[in-house]
Amino acid sequence: MPSPFKRTVWNKFEVALLMDVYQMVSKGKVVRKDAVSALSKRLRNRMIMNGIEISDKYRNENGIQLQMSALEYIITEGEKGISSPNKLFEDIVDMYANCHDEYEKILDEAFEMYPEPVEHTIYGNFPFNEEVTNLHEAQMIAPKRLSIFKKILSDKFSKGLRIKSPIDLNRFKELYIKVTGGPCDMSNEELSSVLKECGVESDGKLYVVDRMMPTELKDELKDYIDTCLSSGKGYVFYECLFHHFNDQLLDTQIANNNLLCTYLKFLYEDKVYFGPNYMALYNNVVVDVDKEVIAFMHNQWQLMDEDKVVETLSYLPENAVRNAFNHNQNVLISAGAGKRFHIDMFDISTEELSRISTAIDTYINEYQFMGSDELIKYVQQSVPEVINNNQDIPELGIRKALAVLLIDKFDFNKAVISRKGESLSAGEAMLAFAKCHEQYMLEEVKHLAQSLGTTVNYHLESLLKYSIRINETDFVAKHKVKWDVDAIDKILLEYIVRTKCFCPIRDITCFSAFPECNYPWTHRLLESYLLTESKMFKLYFNGSLGQSKVCGIVSLKKGLDISYMEMIAIILSRNDVWTNKTEALDVLVSEGCIANRKYAEIETAISEALKLRQNNNKKI
Structure with missing residues (x-):
């Protein structure tokens, strides 16, 4: 798992400087160690000049050494250095070899953007540069400038600044001029680089960290996380945190789990490990929600309501808990009404299970299937001890538990029990009943x-x-x-x-x-x-046969080329007591054409009936 410490991606100007220093080292103009040290100071100096607070790890010598080894691997085609695929590094190496003028242009810009500290240079005579000459003054002014940057970001970009958007960057410059009265003399790329040091980036947007939530809420959040991490679980889900602090986060810039995760990475730096869904004390922590829920249910040893399980396991994502509760049906047995129990809670002996299995087998031999009611009736009459030993489990739970325990011998399709591999649908079971x-x-x-x-x-x-x-x-x-x-x-x-x-x-x-x-x-x-x-x-009828009323129209199978709807229309046209849809349906029910006041094509039938009535045409 990668370190949670906030990293700043190298830009093309930094890589150009790294390439320049490497070439000087490879040509023997400077010792590698000195070159690495000087470049580290140069890159760090840029941040210092802008008043941006940086950690000891930012562009330190170890990091520069690693990046130079990665660059060397590309230049030497793998003969030296360390393999660390990086598209930007590959592009700069290619530019140096094939478009050297373009590389030189970028390098010149890099010299201006990243001046060396006055006290140290590997280039001999330090070129005059007004910004460097007045370094002390710049260092005094920069914190104020940084504060303005942060205030503009916080006040005017409360929903985040799109760091790669020219529109947002140009708007930022305009706001800066409006606030200070002075120009923001930076290119968009340079401004983007500096702004990244003012906050944290999430989903392509930049936010000011220390203004994302009040100090009181930050402290409360941190206390809660620390308690969770030290509770023995050793992990905290971002989704659960967001849900727990949802009401308090409504008044902050943190609007989703991703942004909360980004904030936490800044808050905890390298103290914990961050995964896609949760933060953990150790990098080998693996959270299996299914196992957590199953273990919890086993420990409860009783029927548990789904909502109660979700509430109790609030440190796990709600949807994941619900999925685990409902999808592990071979272990967590449904008892109806949203309740389940662990299969180990079901008390039945091997001998009792064998008797039930034999009874099902015998019943299927005679009737092709056994219904759930017949199964429960048999258990109640012939193996009552199963009922007595599981009094807290309703009939549905007993049937479901038996389905799991006998899964190798029978197929349980809802309330239909059949031989393994001969699963019957409800319709097939109805037919089997009629046949037998x-x-x-x-x-x-x-x-x-x-x-x-x-x-x-x-x-x-x-x-x-x-x-x-x-x-x-x-x-x-x-x-x-x-x-x-x-x-x-x-x-x-x-x-x-x-x-x-x-x-x-x-x-x-x-x-x-x-x-x-x-x-x-x-x-x-x-x-x-x-x-x-x-x-x-043939009997024509609407949908399905009536259970309590005989309905339908008798007509010839052949020779009468009209549809059921047309028959309905003709019957309506012969009756003049109806004037609207409701009355037309009443007529059809009273005539015995339909069983109830529902007919999908009634509007069409009425239209056709009115035409027939108007034309006084009684022909079929």
Whole structure:
């Protein structure tokens, strides 16, 4: 992990000076040690002249020595020096070799921008320079100038100065002239370099450090961090800090986690290590939020609410805690209502688990799947000790725990339990139920659908693959009903012709004329016939079959080239008691075309019905 100490990136003028000094060393004009020492003083002197406070590490001799070795590695093509890839260094070396005039121009500017201290020079006679001649005066004036710089940054760039923006830099110069009455005689690049020493940079913006928050808040923040670091964890997340001090930070320049991190790096310098998401006492600290949350849940040994876990583990990022709480489902078992428990809390013996496994296997052999209700019912009746030993865990938690413990043998898809590798959806489970039962009641499939997390209406039509609904409450296996299809269709044809080729299913009431089929004729039985057996006719309906009402329109399968919507429009056009959308829907419900007052194409149907009514056209 990199050191947290605030670094200032080398600019092209500094690299040009480094190149010049290296060439002098390589030509034997100066001893390397002396050259390094002189360049260090020269670069540090620039900051001193501007009254900028610098640390002992800023451009010190060790740093210059390392940078010279990096430059030497590039110049000698790896024969000497230390490899440290740096695009700017490579560009300057290339410029020195191939565009020397351009290099000399940059070097001349560097001599002016970075004058040597009067007391030391490696270039022999020190050139006259008014700025250097009046160095003492400049050093006295510079702190005041620096203070002005900081005040302008703080007052006029409260949201940060874009350090690479010519617009922001030129605006800064204008503000400086307005404040001081004197010019800001620096190039944008030079000004940018000096401004960087006035504050900290975050996301391309510069901020004045000592004005980013009040001293009282800084001290409080530091005390809190120090307490956290010494608590045994040895780390602090920026997000958690920002959240903890959110109200107090509203009145400061620190508007996000990144900026807080930048400020902390300045505040703590090289005392701690900084990672992408947290600061730590040691560079080998690794925070695994999943492990932290799982260990916490294990230690609690009880059902825990998600929000309570987040509140207790406030030193960890909230989203990370919630993810760990909800995504480790093989360890942290859901008990419903946002609560979970550690799997180790579930008390069950190997013998009890084996008995449950055998029961599931037997049930699947007969019915293809086992529902969660059947599982819990079996446990309550045959292995009650599991319930007794886990009284704090609700039924959902018991089922979820069993799903984890038996994952190698069975697939648990919501409330459907099937063999491993044969996972069934809710719809497939409903079909399996119908296939395996000679007769059953609507209430049974409603209860099954509820336990599977679905609605029975969505499956009533698909159940007819194996079953026939003979009335409002009962279903029987298909082979129990004997249809005389030709005879039934003949009767329906006569009825449909009399009613102009289609009609609501409820209008068909001549059941005494229908042939025997083992069960009394009802609208439900007719509904099943139309959906499964009829050669000539089809039942058109809106969305899904009604659970408590038989609805739909009976029409020919072939020969009548109109849509369900057009049938609806024709039926509306034949009825003149409606005048608006609500009344039109009421008519369709009363006629038995739709089950409730919802129809997606009602506006289109009304428009078509009005056209038919206006034209007095009763044709189909």
